[in-house]
Amino acid sequence: MPVHTTTRTVATPADVEQLGALVAEPECALTDPPLHVPNAAGVLLALLLLSTGTPKEPRK
Helix, strand or coil, X not given: CCCCCCCCCXXXXXXXXXXXXXXXXXXXXXXXXXXXXXXXHHHHHHHHHHCCCCCCCCXX
């Protein structure tokens, strides 16, 4: 009959720090924060509403 024993792994603070360094991606100090880009759907809708219908031939 097999005997099962439970074991607990104990992590030292140095192990936890190493794991955190591997998991956490460091931020690059040279980049700017992302810029806000407004939603272009409103601009496209306004252009469609304000545009003229079909193009007309110029008068002679």
